[in-house]
Amino acid sequence: KKIKSDRSTKTRCYEFLNMTSRSFAAVIQNLDDELRDVVCLFYLILRGLDTIEDDMTLSIEKKDPLLRDFYNIIRVEGWRFEESGDQEKDRQLLVEFYVVIDEFLKLDEKYQKVITDICKKVGNGMADYATDAALNTYGIISLGDFDKYCHYVAGLVGIGLTNLFIASGLEAEIATRDEAIANSMGLFLQKVNITRDYLEDISHGRCYWPKAIWSQYASNLYELKNPGNETEAINCLSAMLLNTLQHVTQNLTYMNSLRNQSIFEFCAIPQVMAIATLALLFRNYDVYRKVVKIRKGQTLALIKQSKNIYQVAAVFRYYTQQIMKKNDARDPNFLKISIVCGQIEQWC
Numbered sequence: 001k002k003i004k005s006d007r008s009t010k011t012r013c014y015e016f017l018n019m020t021s022r023s024f025a026a027v028i029q030n031l032d033d034e035l036r037d038v039v040c041l042f043y044l045i046l047r048g049l050d051t052i053e054d055d056m057t058l059s060i061e062k063k064d065p066l067l068r069d070f071y072n073i074i075r076v077e078g079w080r081f082e083e084s085g086d087q088e089k090d091r092q093l094l095v096e097f098y099v100v101i102d103e104f105l106k107l108d109e110k111y112q113k114v115i116t117d118i119c120k121k122v123g124n125g126m127a128d129y130a131t132d133a134a135l136n137t138y139g140i141i142s143l144g145d146f147d148k149y150c151h152y153v154a155g156l157v158g159i160g161l162t163n164l165f166i167a168s169g170l171e172a173e174i175a176t177r178d179e180a181i182a183n184s185m186g187l188f189l190q191k192v193n194i195t196r197d198y199l200e201d202i203s204h205g206r207c208y209w210p211k212a213i214w215s216q217y218a219s220n221l222y223e224l225k226n227p228g229n230e231t232e233a234i235n236c237l238s239a240m241l242l243n244t245l246q247h248v249t250q251n252l253t254y255m256n257s258l259r260n261q262s263i264f265e266f267c268a269i270p271q272v273m274a275i276a277t278l279a280l281l282f283r284n285y286d287v288y289r290k291v292v293k294i295r296k297g298q299t300l301a302l303i304k305q306s307k308n309i310y311q312v313a314a315v316f317r318y319y320t321q322q323i324m325k326k327n328d329a330r331d332p333n334f335l336k337i338s339i340v341c342g343q344i345e346q347w348c
């Protein structure tokens with residue numbers, strides 16, 4: 001009986017992984033044996049946290065303790081959560097969360113320690129911002145707030161992954177130990193998602209674009225998408241791109257320090273997707289009409305181009321040149337964008 005339940009709980013975890021994240025699940029399953037289960041569980045635990053944070057049907061009184069206590073919850077055998085409302089596939093993960101917990105508690109202590117530590121920091125960070133959103137104040141005012149929020153929801157994931165890579169013994173390079181560049185890996189991905197998801201987020205009454213940026217182009221974030229403000233909207237988008245591009249050279253340094261092939265591809269694929277998405281978003285008014293995504297065919301081509309640092313550098317060089325071509329001298333960010341693109345091309 002026990003053996004059967006072991007097989008089914010681990011299998012069930014991978015079913016959730018494939019259910020909750022399309023293309024990325026394959027990348028995780030491609031990791032070396034030592035890290036595959038660890039990263040799969042880390043991903044599912046973070047997905048559980050994210051589902052609770054994103055659930056607009058949960059009152060702040062319910063949500064706050066759940067987020068702050070999640071690092072303990074992942075040790076409570078049998079725990080499940082049935083009140084989560086909106087996203088069906090994510091909801092099912094929480095209904096059967098005890099499966100993730102069972103597998104998590106089987107991990108080597110050194111991995112449990114890393115994941116617990118990150119969960120505690122992410123949970124508290126999310127709870128801090130959830131309160132702001134509940135109080136309906138714009139939680140993200142300054143560029144510092146922007147980097148802090150992204151640190152909580154994505155930068156810490158980079159730091160956690162780096163600690164898992166080092167704990168596994170598959171990576172030892174000092175450069176990856178530098179928390180600032182591991183943090184930067186996450187900030188880049190999250191800022192691209194935030195820039196891309198403008199319409200979806202404001203339709204849910206959430207806004208993650210920092211006031212320090214949008215207030216230079218409109219008196220409120222919702223106004224940006226109104227007819228007649230096209231030029232301001234496009235230039236605001238450039239300012240978001242400029243803020244996001246600043247992480248690229250650190251990320252290239254991080255990827256250049258990786259030695260394990262499966263870890264390299266695991267880290268490189270989301271980065272090349274992100275730069276391709278960012279280039280597509282640049283000066284693209286569709287951001288204010290729908291969620292702009294790169295085509296499936298482009299995704300597959302990019303995955304093939306993520307095998308080593310030379311290929312990744314070539315991809316970054318290509319999309320940086322695409323951005324330079326679209327750059328417009330009338331845009332107040334024109335010069336700064338060309339400078340940061342120059343720095344990226346220099347690195348490559």
Ligand SMILES: CC(C)(C)CN1C(=O)[C@@H](CC(=O)N[C@@H](CC(=O)O)C(=O)O)O[C@H](c2cccc3ccccc23)c2cc(Cl)ccc21
Nearest residue numbers: 021022023024043153154157158185186189190266267270
């Ligand atoms: C918020 C986020 C960027 C951290 C989410 N995040 C990622 O975006 C995934 C990619 C992903 O989920 N893609 C989605 C597409 C999409 O959702 O837009 C897919 O289905 O293909 O990658 C990241 C991720 C992968 C590799 C290295 C990383 C280093 C620092 C931070 C995050 C890192 C991720 C790794 C883990 Cl373990 C957990 C979450 C993530």
